[in-house]
Amino acid sequence: MKLSDSRYRSGTHVLAALGTGRLEAVRLSHNGKVSEIACDRLACGFGLIPNTELGQVLGCALTGRAIQIDAYQTTSLPDHFAAGECTGFGGSELALAEGSIAGHAAIGNLKRAKARFAERQRWQGFADQLARSFQLNEQLxxxxxxxxxxxxxxxxxxxxxxxxxxxxxxxxxxxxxxxxxxxxxxxxxxxxxxGWPPLKPRQPISPARIGTLIALPDDEPTLERRETRA
Ligand SMILES: Cc1cc2nc3c(=O)[nH]c(=O)nc-3n(C[C@H](O)[C@H](O)[C@H](O)COP(=O)(O)OP(=O)(O)OC[C@H]3O[C@@H](n4cnc5c(N)ncnc54)[C@H](O)[C@@H]3O)c2cc1C
Structure with missing residues (x-):
């Protein structure tokens, strides 16, 4: 697979989208040099952020923006495991290795979990490199x-x-x-x-119909009730 492309401009960010009534051009800063390119469409990405909402509502501790885990993917809550994007963005291969470790650890098979540690470390190296290379430019x-x-x-x-x-x-x-x-x-x-850190999410995590909430039986152990009991 070829990753590099001669048309790829590293050290470049969008300064402005230009046009009257519709997009006509984009102004770029390429290593400090300003240029404009005619275009019809513009897509901007500024990085991916772990989605930790479910873990946070359950009460799992965070480290930075990700759910905190130990070597066996155990969170700060006993018997609660986390794997993949919510533990830090690193791509699908890292997520698969972490998921496998978490699964084996969850059923007590620590030997098989450990057998995937090297694979996870390899993909974590890739993730770390990715994070370093695509760190947000302070100028943004x-x-x-x-x-x-x-x-x-x-x-x-x-x-x-x-x-x-x-x-x-x-x-x-x-x-x-x-x-x-x-x-x-x-x-x-x-x-x-x-520099305003996001607040802890509240339920419902995703939009829910009033009818769905009303239909919940009174003894349904919602996350909030479990938190109150803990
Ligand atoms: C635009 C984009 C491009 C990417 N390209 C690549 C690439 O080229 N190569 C690569 O290796 N990786 C790529 N990734 C990253 C890759 O998709 C993730 O690393 C990987 O999917 C993480 O797997 P996961 O199982 O942790 O999370 P996900 O694949 O995101 O799975 C999480 C699942 O949980 C479900 N979910 C979330 N919240 C709730 C809830 N409250 N209740 C019930 N279900 C819920 C979601 O619907 C989803 O099905 C890309 C990501 C994005 C966003």
Whole structure:
């Protein structure tokens, strides 16, 4: 498989999308040199962030942005295992090796779990290299203009958030993070732009019909009730 492409421009980021009524060109910074390219479509990615919502609601401890695990993929809760993306982004091969270790460990077969340690270490090396190579350029933090939309669901611009001291304060004043995605997009952006760490998620993790919630039997052990009992 060929990974490199001569048209690939490393050290490059988008400064602005240009056009009247529709996208016509993109302005790029290529190692500090500014250029413009005509284009019809633009897709931007700024990295992938582990989804730790389920683990957090269960009460698993985090390390950085990922669920904390030990060598056998055990979380901070006994008999709770985590594998794959939620323990740190590293690609499908790493996720498969971790899942296999967690599965074997969960049924007490530590010998077979250990047999996959070397494979996991190999793919973790790849993940570490990936994280180093694609670390966010600090310059990206300075790109937002006052009118740049940070929360797309509620149309909240950078200027409406910049004066606040925390995510909660900004949320109450501007409605950022209160739309359809519930801060899943702008929460990560605000963490980078303003240094506001995301809040612990609350149930329901994904939108649920009122009818579904009403239909839950009273003795259904929801995560919150389990937390209260613990
Ligand atoms: C755009 C993109 C491109 C990628 N390209 C590559 C690539 O080329 N090569 C590579 O190696 N890796 C790639 N990856 C990464 C790869 O997809 C992940 O590393 C891998 O899928 C992690 O596996 P996982 O099982 O941990 O998570 P996932 O594959 O994300 O599986 C998690 C599952 O849990 C389900 N889930 C989540 N929340 C809930 C909930 N509350 N209740 C019930 N179910 C839930 C989800 O629906 C999903 O099915 C890419 C990722 C993205 C986003």
């Amino acid at each position: 933090k300075t790109l937002a203009a006052p009118e740049t939309l940070v929360c797309r669901c509620e149309d909240v611009p950078f200027s409406a958030m910049a004066g606040h001291s925390s995510w909660v304060e900004a949320k109450l004043e501007s409605r950022c993070g209160m739309g359809a995605c519930q801060g899943r997009i702008c929460g990560a952006a605000s963490d980078v732009l303003f």
